[in-house]
Amino acid sequence: MEIGFGNFFSLNQAQTLHFLVQKVKSDSRAGSWMGWMGKPQERGPADTAVHRAAPPKGAAPRAAPRTGKNPMQSLAQLRYVDISRAFKQAPWRVQIQVIATLASVAIVIVALGGLYLIEASRAATAGRDVQSLQVDKAELELSINRQLALIASAKSVARLEMRARELGYAPAQIGQIDFVVVKGYYGPQLHLPAAVAPAPEPELPDYNETLGTWLVGTLADMFGPGGE
Amino acid sequence: MTESVRSRLKAMLGVFAVLTGLIVVRLISLQFGKDVEHFRDIYESETGYLVTVTPPRGRIYDRSGELLATNDVKYALGISPDFVTDPEGLAKILSSLLGRPFEDMHALIQQETPEKYVIIQRPVSAEIGEKLLAMQRDPVGPNLGGLIVEPMQTRVYPGGTLASHVVGFVGLDNQGYAGIEDFYNDILAGRPVVGFKPVVPFDVALNPAPDVGADLYLTIDRDIQSLAEQTLAGAVKRYGAEGGEIIIMEPKTGRILALAVNPAFDPNNYVTDPNAFEPNPAVSAQFEPGSTFKVLTMAAALQSGVVTPETTYQDTGYIEVGGVGIRNWNGAAWGTQDMTGLLQHSLNVGTAWVSTQMGPKTFYDYMTAFGIGQVTNIDLSGEASGRLKRPGDSDWYESDLGTNAFGQGVATTPIQLLTAISAIANGGAMMQPHLLERVVDGDVIHTTQPQVLGRPISADVAATLNNMLAVSVEREANGALLPGYRIAGKTGTAQIPIPGGYDFQKTIASFVGWGPVDDPRFIVLIKFDRPSASIWGSDTAAPTFGELVKRLVVLMDIPPDDVRRQLAAQTAGQ
Known part of the structure; x- marks a missing residue:
């Protein structure tokens, strides 16, 4: 039976147990395994299993120590926490953690950058639309002024009077007018009634949403209290 | 790793740390230091420009909402x-x-x-x-x-030329230069703003919002104004006058319904029209009013109790006041005359006699109360105050009391004379003449309220004088009559002062009339400058008044007196 450790390597059960036993023993002799990652002065001359496993330069490879005990018995003596610690502190495990952490940071940065770009492009598009609308508005105002002036010219007294005469009308004389009493009517209201103010239109909010406010708002919509 | 490598790494780390620190310090200084404005200016000059936004000028309407200026x-x-x-x-x-x-x-x-x-x-x-x-x-x-x-x-x-002297005109610099455009320029023009206009879409902002000019609604009625201008133009031509003015006012409110000046000008082409730069004579031309002034003298005499309508005097055709001889307009003696006859025949001798009965203090106090020699504060630029000499002034002589009484030696403007006489039409209350009916500034509307300018005489005296003037019009100034309506008024023919005396060939002919007498809706002043067809106001201004009011009562929906009374009775019976 083999125990898989990802794509890095694999050990059979016996090799694994042997490796662990050696780790625990050397740990009890030379201090913490963590020492190899610590400061140099805290480490002993041969403070890691890796170092000890490597024979001195020129020396013959040392045979694996044998205790004469059944490996299964040794394993039984090991505490669970020691095994767990050994796995956690394995070098390949640390590498994976570092790589995963960096990858996560990179993904977050890319995601934030992407969101920023999306928002920035939306803001720029909206800005361009606003510029275009402002130009349209100015042109429309000019056009309205022009139309009002044309209408006013068409309604001028001289023009209306000339047109009325062309159509056969003549100014009324006082003798041609019959005055009657109309109940509740008090004569022509030459003075315009006070202009009725139009209902105020809802004021559009300024387009000042930042990425942060957008995120907060979106999250609030997603996870905030629902219903009315 | 050997010790030397380590030390080199440490040195490099130190160098990088120092460089990073310097960059951070520089960044902070750029962001918050004293050069912030400088860098902001550079940024703004590259990414936008300063723009002056001039608001559209407010429009001017007549009282019915018809555009006069846009x-x-x-x-x-x-x-x-x-x-x-x-x-x-x-x-x-x-x-x-x-x-x-x-x-x-x-x-x-x-x-x-x-x-x-x-x-x-x-x-x-x-x-x-x-x-x-x-x-x-x-x-x-x-x-x-x-x-x-x-x-x-x-x-x-x-x-076009309609109401040109009322409305005025605006130059290319958006500044009003005459009339309402000038007087209310601050309200009409609004306030331009200078703002930064970014060209980068990402930084785009709404255009700077200027303070938009407000719209003005005038008391002028476009149709009545047109009627006045047409009538005036025709009369000026017919009587060979150099020019003239017609002012129509509501005596109860002081609203000016029409203010016509001849010659007019076209404000659309003010550059090429020399008349555009002439002051508005209706408010700025000072003239000796002549016999229309007798109305004020008589009002003062009645109010002070010096005379009553029945008071008589013996008109010998000559009176001396302060050593100066005064004669009637025709040099004749009119015998025994009462006060109505005095007004009817427009007798200078009788009016001078009345003023001497009042004495200078009473006479001039009343003239001051009528606003003679003072601006009316009508809302038009360039108003003149006229001139009323008083005892104590270096150029006042005792003879002035006699001549001032019939409107010589005293200078008024047309609007001043009309305002003063309107007190008689309006039961003794003189109303503030005005042209602005209301200001519409967005949703806010300011309406001008009629104001009493003064009460120089009582309502009783005003009613008495109204009746006297109506009688005098019926007997003497037939041309001013309008069948079916009782009209009151007074003609005027004034000599024009020139250096060293008066021009005896040219006059200023005028007429001030109002009606209906029992419920005055209008008061009209008509003035002609140097008419050549006839020098007399009774021959020129009075018939023009009759011609004008014939159409005016139609435009103002004023029924004939008998119809109005019937309608009033029916209304009361309902």
Whole structure:
């Protein structure tokens, strides 16, 4: 039976147990395994299993120590926490953690950058639309002024009077007018009634949403209290 | 790792740390240091420009909401000499559209100048401007490179000369230069704002919002104004006058319904019209009113109790006041006359006698109470105060009491005289004459409330004098009569002062009348300058008044007196 450790390597059960036993023993002799990652002065001359496993330069490879005990018995003596610690502190495990952490940071940065770009492009598009609308508005105002002036010219007294005469009308004389009493009517209201103010239109909010406010708002919509 | 490598790494780390620190310090200084403004200016100059936003000028309406002045679009043509790529083609197009010689246009375009912008013509009509813009937009159109066509707001007056002296005109600098445009320029023009306009879409902001000019509604009635102007123009021509004015006012409120001046001017072409730059004579021309002034003298005498309508005097055709002899207009003696006869025949001798009965203090106090020699504060620029000499003034003589009584030696303006006499039509209350009915500033509306300017005489005296003047019109100034309506009024024929005395050949003929007497709806002043057909107000101004009010009562929906009383009775019975 083999125990898989990802794509890095694999050990059979016996090799694994042997490796662990050696780790625990050397740990009890030379201090913490963590020492190899610590400061140099805290480490002993041969403070890691890796170092000890490597024979001195020129020396013959040392045979694996044998205790004469059944490996299964040794394993039984090991505490669970020691095994767990050994796995956690394995070098390949640390590498994976570092790589995963960096990858996560990179993904977050890319995601934030992407969101920023999306928002920035939306803001720029909206800005361009606003510029275009402002130009349209100015042109429309000019056009309205022009139309009002044309209408006013068409309604001028001289023009209306000339047109009325062309159509056969003549100014009324006082003798041609019959005055009657109309109940509740008090004569022509030459003075315009006070202009009725139009209902105020809802004021559009300024387009000042930042990425942060957008995120907060979106999250609030997603996870905030629902219903009315 | 050997010790030397380690130390080198440490040194590099230190160097990088120092460099990073310097960069951070510099960044902080750029962000918050003393050069912030400098860098902000650089940024803004690269990413936008300062723009002055001029608000549209407020419009002017008559009291019925008809436009008297509004805004239109014209265009300003200019070139950027550095960007003109086809000067010949551009000059050819511009010369054909603007009607200017090709050579002039070509020279203008080709001139050596350090300027970035050269004006070709401003303003040009909307038609020409829009035609050029269409050519610029046309991808296969002519090469108009370097031509700048900019819209510009201009003022237009749809009625042309209608109410020109009331409305005034606006120059290319958006500044009002006469009439209402001048007097209420601050309200009409609004306030331009200067703002930064970013060109980067990411930084785009709404255009700076200027304080928009408010719209004005005047008391002028466009139809009545037109009637007054037509009547005046016809009469000036008919009587050979040099000019004239007609003012129509509501005596109960002081609202000016029409203010016509002849000659008028066209505010749309004020540059080429010399009359545009003449002051409005209705408020600025000071003249000796003549016999219309007798109304005020009689009002003062009645109010002070010196005379009653029945008081008589013996008219010998001559009276001496302060050593100066005064004669009647025809030099004749009119015998025994009462006060109504005095007004009816417009007797100078009798009026001078009345003023001497009052004495100078009483007489001048009342004239001051009528506002003579003071501005009325009508809302038109250029109002003159007239002149009323008083005892104590260096140029006042005792004889002035006699001559002032019949309107010589005293100077008034047409609006001042009308305002003073309106007190008699309005039960003794003199109303503030005004042209502004209301201001509409967005949703806010300010309405002008009629104001009493003074009460120089009582209602009883006003009613008495009304009756006397109605009788005198019926007996003497027949031309001013209007069948079916009781009208009161007084003619005036004033000699014109010249250096060393008076011009005996020329006069100022006038008439002030109002009606209906029992419920006055209008008071009208008509004045002609130097009429040649006849020097007399009774021959010129009075018939013009009759002609005017014949149409005026129709436009104002004023029924004849008997119909009005019947209607009032029916209304009361309902």
